[in-house]
């Protein structure tokens with residue numbers, strides 16, 4: 639399978655890449671701003687000797703002006719993309735009244751605009767695949783009716799936006815591309831540690847990555863247009 643994973647340098651994204659690589663025979667297109675971390679992950683994946691290919695794409699997804707270059711690098715390596723996992727995310731924890739316009743742009747650029755534009759930009763590559771699947775990594779914090787947390791107003795709203803987009807695109811591209819959104823609860827990553835120091839999450843990145851990797855490969859046979867909570871709590 640040809641698979642794009644955004645936010646692959648660390649946390650859930652890196653763990654998902656390892657799980658996919660373990661299943662073998664994939665071409666992974668891994669994206670983040672951290673070239674060193676991506677190169678390290680590439681070496682790790684290639685050492686598995688499971689017939690994987692890795693293309694490192696060192697891009698800042700909040701700068702959508704560079705998307706034509708990003709897309710041309712992907713297109714020069716493949717004619718089709720089977721799976722896009724929009725995992726890259728950013729969290730800013732602040733009281734609502736303290737958010738600057740730049741903070742709000744940052745939250746929506748990374749969590750909503752970048753994945754939306756990436757989907758739009760690779761539509762021809764997705765449509766050329768046999769059974770394409772887009773998995774948007776949303777969050778329980780943006781899931782309707784879930785418990786909300788102080789300081790996460792724009793994070794939660796941006797995640798609700800990507801969930802809603804998932805449903806809308808399912809309608810627009812029915813019978814062509816499957817779209818699903820996964821809404822994880824807390825996972826012990828650097829993002830969580832930076833946002834909520836000392837908080838202990840019930841899941842490790844590898845644990846949720848096993849689920850996400852399997853869902854990306856097989857979930858579209860059972861789900862389409864779904865916003866799925868992946869959480870041990872309400």
Ligand SMILES: NC(=O)c1ccc[n+]([C@@H]2O[C@H](COP(=O)([O-])OP(=O)(O)OC[C@H]3O[C@@H](n4cnc5c(N)ncnc54)[C@H](OP(=O)(O)O)[C@@H]3O)[C@@H](O)[C@H]2O)c1
Pocket residue numbers: 644645646647648649650651669670671672675697698699700701724725726727728748775776777778821822823824825826827828829830839
């Ligand atoms: N951890 C949790 O408890 C939790 C719960 C629910 C949902 N989620 C979601 O799961 C996803 C992964 O979270 P995580 O906990 O693994 O976070 P993380 O450890 O902070 O990893 C975030 C990833 O996103 C990438 N990223 C951020 N901004 C980027 C940008 N402008 N351009 C390109 N890449 C960018 C980072 O790469 P670089 O910094 O190298 O660019 C990094 O690889 C996020 O969408 C998050 O919202 C996490």
